[in-house]
Amino acid sequence: MIQKNLEGKSMNQISKETNISKGKVHHTIKEWKDKLVSTDYDEIFTFAKLVNRSNITIEQCTPRF
Numbered sequence: 001m002i003q004k005n006l007e008g009k010s011m012n013q014i015s016k017e018t019n020i021s022k023g024k025v026h027h028t029i030k031e032w033k034d035k036l037v038s039t040d041y042d043e044i045f046t047f048a049k050l051v052n053r054s055n056i057t058i059e060q061c062t063p064r065f
Contacts, residue, residue, distance in 0.1 A: 005029050006048035 004014045011029075015022040033041050051061050 001025055001028050002032050003048075006045060007052055008049065 001014055001018060001020070004017065009017070011022050011025050014020075014025045018025070036044075051057070054061075
């Protein structure tokens with residue numbers, strides 16, 4: 001769910017794709033965000049958008065870091 005959120009998918013899209021209720025999707029993502037410092041989420045989201053635009057996966061990108 002978190003990766004789908006970082007890919008920019010809406011809660012509705014994630015719910016439909018995973019067959020998990022929208023409430024559970026929201027709760028899971030909120031729990032994850034609450035564990036991060038607020039700026040961490042923004043940086044992670046920005047990074048994920050850049051990776052998506054480059055047509056590679058995060059898994060392909062991370063070994064280079």
